[in-house]
Amino acid sequence: AQSVTQLGSHVSVSEGALVLLRCNYSSSVPPYLFWYVQYPNQGLQLLLKYTSAATLVKGINGFEAEFKKSETSFHLTKPSAHMSDAAEYFCAVTSPGTGGYNKLIFGAGTRLAVHP
Amino acid sequence: KAGVTQTPRYLIKTRGQQVTLSCSPISGHRSVSWYQQTPGQGLQFLFEYFSETQRNKGNFPGRFSGRQFSNSRSEMNVSTLELGDSALYLCASSYSSGGPNEQYFGPGTRLTVT
Numbered sequence: 683a684q685s686v687t688q689l690g691s692h693v694s695v696s697e698g699a700l701v702l703l704r705c706n707y708s709s710s711v712p713p714y715l716f717w718y719v720q721y722p723n724q725g726l727q728l729l730l731k732y733t734s735a736a737t738l739v740k741g742i743n744g745f746e747a748e749f750k751k752s753e754t755s756f757h758l759t760k761p762s763a764h765m766s767d768a769a770e771y772f773c774a775v776t777s778p779g780t781g782g783y784n785k786l787i788f789g790a791g792t793r794l795a796v797h798p
Numbered sequence: 799k800a801g802v803t804q805t806p807r808y809l810i811k812t813r814g815q816q817v818t819l820s821c822s823p824i825s826g827h828r829s830v831s832w833y834q835q836t837p838g839q840g841l842q843f844l845f846e847y848f849s850e851t852q853r854n855k856g857n858f859p860g861r862f863s864g865r866q867f868s869n870s871r872s873e874m875n876v877s878t879l880e881l882g883d884s885a886l887y888l889c890a891s892s893y894s895s896g897g898p899n900e901q902y903f904g905p906g907t908r909l910t911v912t
Binding site: 714718723724725726727728731733772774776784785786787788789790791 | 802829831833840841842843846853854856888890892898899900901902903904905906
């Protein structure tokens with residue numbers, strides 16, 4: 683079975699500081715990995731995805747993530763936090779083994795707070 | 799292009815009642831997936847429909863059901879509501895079910911069961 687673990691349910695950074703949100707996955711088959719962001723009272727928006735091409739993936743709003751198979755990790759980073767980055771972030775995994783590519787298995791989420 | 803729309807946005811029901819939620823996917827998208835989001839269990843996959851057929855199903859009781867129409871619009875139904883069914887129900891659409899397609903999420907329907 684596949685699973686995702688997000689370390690840290692809450693992360694707080696200063697505006698302009700590095701953002702690092704951690705995600706570790708478990709999968710017996712090559713995974714496809716995603717990061718989504720959810721703003722209050724909204725649905726999920728895709729930030730970036732890894733689908734077995736380049737291991738360093740760049741997404742929207744200056745976010746990027748690196749797939750590290752040896753560490754089973756897919757951490758999300760942004761060099762400089764902005765107040766507008768405050769939201770909840772979800773890491774998700776899927777693969778054909780889950781019964782279809784559209785069956786996403788989500789982590790518990792990390793709430794990012796950005797303070798001045 | 800218009801995004802994924804879900805109706806209604808908010809709903810209050812009583813235990814034992816049933817409810818139907820609606821999702822209209824992005825034009826041209828044939829796959830619709832449903833997720834339940836709760837503070838305790840997080841985001842959990844309910845089911846996926848593609849071309850009017852259920853392709854995948856999560857681990858939810860049979861009280862949760864869905865369907866998809868020929869125009870790709872989807873509905874999900876929850877019968878005999880329980881307090882624990884209170885959640886944000888999200889639907890997501892994608893172009894097809896083959897390959898790791900990008901899924902576009904709607905704003906969700908907030909269901910409160912009293």
